[in-house]
Amino acid sequence: MTPIKFGTDGWRAIIAKEFTVENVARVTEATVQWLKDNTNGTSSVIIGHDCRFAGEMFAKTAAIVFAKGGVQVKLASGFVSTPMVSLGTCKENADLGIVITASHNPPAYNGYKIKGSYGGPLLPEKVQEIEDLIPNSSDFKYDEEEFKALQAKGLIQDIDLEGMYIAAVEENFDLDAIRNSGLKFAYDAMYGAGQNVIRKILPDAVLLHCEDNPGFMGQAPEPIHKNLLEFSDLIKNSGDIAAGLATDGDADRIGLYNSKGEFVDSHHIILLLIKYLVEQKKMTGKVVTAFSASVKVKQLCDHFGLEHETVKIGFKYICSHMISEDVLLGGEESGGIAIKGHVPERDGIWMGLVIWEYMAKSGKSLEQLIDEVYAIVGKFAFQRNDLHLTESVKQSIIERCKKDEFKSFGSMSVADIQKIDGFKYFFNEDEWVMIRPSGTEPVLRTYAEAETLQKAEDILNACKQEILD
Incomplete structure (x- = not known):
């Protein structure tokens, strides 16, 4: 028996090793049982898969198991992004959405995400209930003829989630303003599931890696600068691209570049979005950000008179606020951002x-827009460094953090410590370093914010020296 555990956002495993037809069937059988326990009579699901290897087969596996369990299935035709499944789940009033995706993980992985009826991550306690129902084994055998028979009976129906998503984009954005602005935009899909959308809505955009390649050219489709150097160079060398957007494998995370080919991190994106939504769109609401986000978000919220709350890392914690409160924006350091008026789900294309x-x-x-943000909150830079350590060294450092043993890092004295999810050491109201262990691997994540990138890097170096001394 392979134990199946859901992580921060779904279950992920290596294809053909732990991520198999049998194990996908096991998870789906548990989900069918959960639906029977939690719905009155008939229930329905939306299922989609991204561009990864064998995604269609795994999606059909889930569809067969749901249909045989009495659940009405609507299965996306072709690959789709996670936000498309989330939007479809919400618009179709389905009980759950299922996405076969490993998001930004390396190409050897695939995964299984579960979305709630509201179009966002199923809440942690509900996911745990499903996990607890996963059987030790399944006798499921994939059969294409069985799939076709269930289709013929109407138990599995096709749904055009990409068309539904594009219609929502056309309804919610002034695309004419973008198309007629005279600005040239570029988009890097990283071979991911967002690749068709920009091509269809902005045909004049410069496109990179917008073709189907399940191996992602050997590159994990995570939209961080070190993975986007070709895109950065494309923008730098063009001389006339105003901005570049990149999204990950399932298109729920955003990467952004300015006209110089410089990476714009998610903290700056969050600030830009808040400023635009409040000043130009006249929107209001609470702002919810993860523990590793910039302190400048709170400062901008104070400027606009918005309530701000910090939550644990993981978009599911943000989502729980978005479905129960009036939230303007929810965002995290890793590029996952959602805004009011759309589904309570990260969506890289929508934010771009x-x-x-x-x-x-x-x-x-x-x-210029970033300079306007700086005029309110001041300049800042953010940097992150993942330290690959043995598990024992990682745990010993965390024990020292718990005991408040670290009083300074280099020449910077600790003035305050926050422990919402990890350990955030403040030197003053604008500068800090954070230490947080990975829950799944022998990695210690360190983050720093300061006025300049050099200062942030110096803080991270001082942190590394202090904790490994």
């Missing part, structure tokens, strides 16, 4: 279009 609309309507460059 908001930024492009902001640029088009203001007539200002991304650099």
Whole structure:
């Protein structure tokens, strides 16, 4: 028996090793049972898969198990992004959404995400209930003829989630303003599931890696700068691209570049979105960010009179607020951001279009818009360093953190410590370093924020020296 555990966002495993037809069937059998326990009579699911190897087969496996369990299935035709499944789940009033995706993980992985009826991550306690129902084994055998027979009976139906998503984009954005702005935009799909959308809505955009390649050219489709150097160079060398958008394998995370090919991190994106939504769209609501996000978010919220709350790392914690409160924006350091008026789900393409609309309507460059944010909260830079250590060294450092043994890092004295999810050491109201262990691997994540990138890197180096001394 392979134990199946759901992590921060879904279950992920290596294809053909732990991620097999049998194990996908096991998870789905548990989900069928959970639906029987938690719904009155008939229930329905939306299922989609991204561009990864064998995604269609795994999605059909889930579809067969659901249909045989009496659950009405709507299965996406072709690969789709996670936000498309989430939007479809919400619009179709389905009980759950299932996405076969490993998001930004390396190409050897696939995964299984579960979405609630509201179109966002199923809440942790509900996921745990499903996990507890997973059987030790399954006698399921994949059979294409069985799939076709269930289709013929109407128990599995096709659904055009990409078409539904594009219709929502056309309804919610001033695409004419973007198309007629005279600005040239670029998009790197990282061979992921967002690759068709920009091509269809903005045919003049410069496209990179917008073709189907289940191996992602050997690169984990995570939209961070070290994975996007080709995209950065494309923008730098073009001389006329105003901004570049990148999304991960299932298109729920965002990466952004300015006209110089410089990476714009998610902290800056969150600040830009808040400023645009409040000043130009006249929107209000609470802002919820994960523990590793910039302190500048709270400062901008104070400026606009918005309530702000910090939560644990993991978008599911943000989602729980978005479905129960009036939330304007929810965001995390890793590029997952959601806004009011859309599903309570991370959506890289949607956030990128908001930024492009902001640029088009203001007539200002991304650099100018960021300078306007700096005029309110001051300049800042953020940096992260993942330390690969033995598990015993990792645990010993965390024990020292728990005992408040670290009083300074280099020349920086600790003025305050926060422990919402990890350990955040503040030197003053603008500068801090954070230490947080990975829950799944022998990695210690360290983060720092300061006025300049050099200062943030110096803090991280001092932190590394202090904790490994």
